[in-house]
Amino acid sequence: MRYTINFRLNGEEISMEVEASWTLLYLLREVLGLKGTKEGCGMGECGACTVQINGKSVVSCIYPAMEVDGKEVWTIEGLAQSSETLHPLQKAFIEHGAIQCGFCTPGMIMSAKSLLEENPSPTEEEIREAIGGNICRCTGYVQIIEAIKHAAEEYHGSKK
Amino acid sequence: MMKLKVKEYFKVKSIEEAINLKLQYGEKAMFIAGGTDVIVGLKNKKWSPEVLISLNEIPSLSYIKEENGYVKIGALTTHREIERSSIIEKKIGALIDAVKNLGSVQIRNVATIGGNLCNAAPSADTAPPLLVHNAFITLEGKEGRRSLPLEEFFLGPGKTAKKEEEVLIEISLPTPPKTAKSAYWKHTRRAALELPIIGVAVYLDVELMEHGKLRQVFDSPDSTWDDQLRALNESDILCKELRLALGVAAPIPLKVKELDGIVRDKRLSEQLLSEVTDVALQKAQVRDSWRGAAWYRKEMIKVLTKRLALICLRRILKEV
8 A cells, every 4th residue: 555655855855655565775766766875685784775864873674664754864865965065974985995895885874974963073982883783895994984083073173 | 676565554643543453454464663673574574464553653652761669661762762871771781781782773773672572582682681670561452451570471482472462561670779780791793783692681689798809809900800700709798689581591581580599698709600500501491503502502601690790790889
């Protein structure tokens, strides 16, 4: 059966019909065409599909689309204002070589975004905990942690 | 990309509505809260409901409060909310230990404590901590509300004493005295997204007589577990109560009963803790699995029980 839901996606109001059977990841990728969010394991274990719901990081592959009704969702597509004005996390990931194959990057950045909004000056331990649910098989964790540390300084400086 | 086989999705606004829908649809329907077990189970075909009844919009089932000598946790409270709760951190240390290492931040942001219990996995991280705190749970069904001790709730892997249409409402734990603390150890290979090889929870209530040496050793950053055990043996600490519960040691999260006669009013020592683990190992039905061998699990129950008693003592000494 189809149901009408209303939610905010990357700052924009959306009203649409969804099937009872859709996960949020299916809705984002296959219905709305937002392919930035990735499907890895599809079982909530790898973090590639991480998005932000009401300010919190969530794995969208095991999150029912029906549950975003009335909520605010951010995906990787909502971060850069234009190709010239990247988000501080995106800039930091590029500058610190924190992207290798890039598959885990959207999820990593969404987890980091949730962390920095909650805790603008995280310790290395807190960064490690925040991305503990995001698996990188190129094993570039050191650069990723460096990038998040660096972005935190910028966040902190601009009080964003 | 996989879609689910679900045909209808209800978002109920009251417990009554949830019960009535479940009665109407019977086995075709399943309750869902955070969904981190339900959706995974749907995807790997562990179950195949046509109807999901979402409990997430039932108001006021998400809370942590202290009331009339009890710490009460609403069933829809997320693991992340528990992790951040000062009440839980102060009073129910073992539960904080459990939720800090459960899943990932993404999972903890949505997974609920009620869901963790109703899923009834032998490895459920929140169960051993709640068992050692003598938790009981409140269920609501068509005949009203009923409460039962948590150890009577678990019947087998994925099986509970909850009737089909009943909804888990609340978990209550007696507020522990100031001299009692608890701790949980999830023994794993990795720090995130892991199930325990073995899980051990200890609750300890003591009367402190002579404990200067132990305090000294705890304050020293370089002290080893062995140093701490030696200091414990040289201290005079009376054990008023010690409770122990195990995860992945039986088909259900296991509360080790019959400890009272062994530990009550005895001097707390390495020897006493060995007697406790002897009982625990008699009750445990550990098995070999790819996650860990039975003999190894047994050894770790012995090691971790001692360590956890020390962690409890450290927590007690911090407050008195």
